[in-house]
Amino acid sequence: MELSRQTRTNAAIAYFFLGPIFLLASRNPHFADPFVRAHAKAGTKAVAFYLAAFFVYVKYLSGYLSFSLPFFPVTASRLASAAILALMFATLLRGTLRANAGKLPAGTFEFSGFSGWSSEVGLVGSLSETERTLALMSFVPLFGIVVAARKKTSANVLGCRAGSLFFTAYALLWMSGGDAVLMVATLAYAIFFVTVGVTLFSTGKIPFEPAVSAIPSLERLWTLVRTVPTFFIETLKATFGKTQELSFAKAFEKISARDRATEEAMDRSFAESSFPISPKLAALPGVNLLFLPRLLSASPYRYAIAAGQGIAITAVYAGLAFWYGFGNPYQIFLLPAIALVLGNVEVRPFYRIPVLYELYSLVGILSFGLVNRARKMKETSEKETSVSFKV
Numbered sequence: 001m002e003l004s005r006q007t008r009t010n011a012a013i014a015y016f017f018l019g020p021i022f023l024l025a026s027r028n029p030h031f032a033d034p035f036v037r038a039h040a041k042a043g044t045k046a047v048a049f050y051l052a053a054f055f056v057y058v059k060y061l062s063g064y065l066s067f068s069l070p071f072f073p074v075t076a077s078r079l080a081s082a083a084i085l086a087l088m089f090a091t092l093l094r095g096t097l098r099a100n101a102g103k104l105p106a107g108t109f110e111f112s113g114f115s116g117w118s119s120e121v122g123l124v125g126s127l128s129e130t131e132r133t134l135a136l137m138s139f140v141p142l143f144g145i146v147v148a149a150r151k152k153t154s155a156n157v158l159g160c161r162a163g164s165l166f167f168t169a170y171a172l173l174w175m176s177g178g179d180a181v182l183m184v185a186t187l188a189y190a191i192f193f194v195t196v197g198v199t200l201f202s203t204g205k206i207p208f209e210p211a212v213s214a215i216p217s218l219e220r221l222w223t224l225v226r227t228v229p230t231f232f233i234e235t236l237k238a239t240f241g242k243t244q245e246l247s248f249a250k251a252f253e254k255i256s257a258r259d260r261a262t263e264e265a266m267d268r269s270f271a272e273s274s275f276p277i278s279p280k281l282a283a284l285p286g287v288n289l290l291f292l293p294r295l296l297s298a299s300p301y302r303y304a305i306a307a308g309q310g311i312a313i314t315a316v317y318a319g320l321a322f323w324y325g326f327g328n329p330y331q332i333f334l335l336p337a338i339a340l341v342l343g344n345v346e347v348r349p350f351y352r353i354p355v356l357y358e359l360y361s362l363v364g365i366l367s368f369g370l371v372n373r374a375r376k377m378k379e380t381s382e383k384e385t386s387v388s389f390k391v
Contacts, residue, residue, distance in 0.1 A: 003035060003102045006030070007033050007035055007036060008035075008099060008100055008101075008102055009100075010022070010030055010031060010033070010036045011033075011035055011036045011038075011039040011040075011099035011100075012039070012096045013096075014036065014039045014040040014043045014095075014099070015039070015092040015093075015095045015096045015099070016092075016096075017043075017047060018040075018043075019039075019040040019041065019043035019044035020040075020044050022036060022037070022040035023037065023040050023041065023044060035099075038104060038105055039095060039098075039105050041105075042105035042106075043092065043095055043105075046088065046091045046092060046095065047088065047092070050084060050085070050087065050088035050091070051088075053084055054081070054084045054085065054088075057080065057084060058081065060172055060176055061080075061172065062077045062080070062081065065077040065080055094106065127155055127200070127204045127205070128204075131155060132200045132201055132204060134151055134153075134155075134156055135153075135155035135156055135158075135159055135200055135206065136159070136196060136197050136200055136201075137159075138155070138156040138157075138158075138159025138160050138163065139159040139162055139163050139193055139196055140163055140193075141163040141164065141166055141167035141170070142163070142167060142336065142339045143163075144156070144159050144160040144162075144163040144164070145160055145163075145164065145339035145340055145343050146339055146342055146343035147159070147343075148160035148343070149340070149343030149344045149347060149348065150343055150346075150347055155206055157217070158206060158209065158212045158213060159196075159206075161212060161215040161216075161217065162192075162212050162215065164215075164218070164336065165215055166185070166189045167335075167336065169185060170182065170186070171332045171333055173185060174329060174332060175329045175330070175332070195207055218340075218354065221354075222354040223252060223255050223256055223259070224252065225354075226255055227248065227251050227252045227255055230251050230255065231248050231251045263350045263352075266305075266350040267349075267350060269300065270300045270301065270302045270304065270349075271300075271302060272299055272300055272301060272302060273301070273302040273303065275291075275294050275301065275303075277290055277291065279303040279306060279345045279349070280342060280345055280346070282303060282306045282309075282310035282311075282341055282345055283310055283313075283339075283341040283342035283345065284310070285310075285313050285317050285334070285338070286314055288307060288310035288311050288313070288314055289311060289314060291307035291308075291310070291311065292311065294307070295307060295308060295311075302349055303349050305350050305351075305352065305357070306341055306344070306345040306351070308357075308360035309337075309341055309352075309353050309356040309357055309360050310341050311360070312356045312357075312359040312360045313334055313337050313338060313341070313356065315359070316334060317331060317334055337353055337356055340353050341353070
């Protein structure tokens, strides 16, 4: 059945912040049409989400982005605020166009450029008694990171993400000094944790599974961050006619495939694990400095990346203690990194933690570059000495 012009117009104007009014006026024949109500619900949902996100950002996060950007006379905080509002208006504009074309509303985060970007986690399904216990433990912040890394099931991954999201919010509130809000957030997660436990052991399933599945993993977020500049360059090339096709999803998958190939190549090449110290100690700040001699050796060490990232944690901790004192609030963000090293060091030794791996690589380039240069200078000197003796 073809929609009338009036119906499509009513559905379109629902995105002009009139969605809640249309939903309340359910007895009005102009707004009671299912097509109009569907778009009114979509518009209301989008506005509510983005305004809530904007409020949380301005209230708790904007202070951490108050630095100026290079080449642009604007702070990162203002740019992030503009980005949130731009996304909201882009979502509303897309809904208006779909309503005017007679199409049903799309999801809030459903964009054509991200088509084919499927969810990372499959359905959990029913769990056994052992799986229920591990799944519940994975919802414990920080500890869930270790559980999900060492026993990677769909349930454990979901628990890890929920706990990590709460810990991130907790750390930000801790740094901002919002004690009252911190207590409310802690109580809310405690109630959520109890609800998960009761549901797990009574039905064998995870409650709120669709909502928790929407939380992105750290790997996906970091890949997304690295995809943005790549896609921006591709957009510039398309502007000047050097490329024809633009696809954020394909650019994202290309970087993901390259990361997987690199990790597989490392797994094949770095097989030597001889060292008298357990690789798990790489997660302990200060203690992991014992791995320095092994990292500086010429032979490849299987746990070199984990040890290097652990040493990077020690370096960051030392820097924070030097600049802000030993009781500084920023060190709380090192706890997830320690959990990531501890959980992945044996089961996935080539796992690269965002930022820490880049710090380790930078130090590695500088230090190993100097070592290699010294070795080459020594070899050259020995060759010249042997030649002079022959002459």
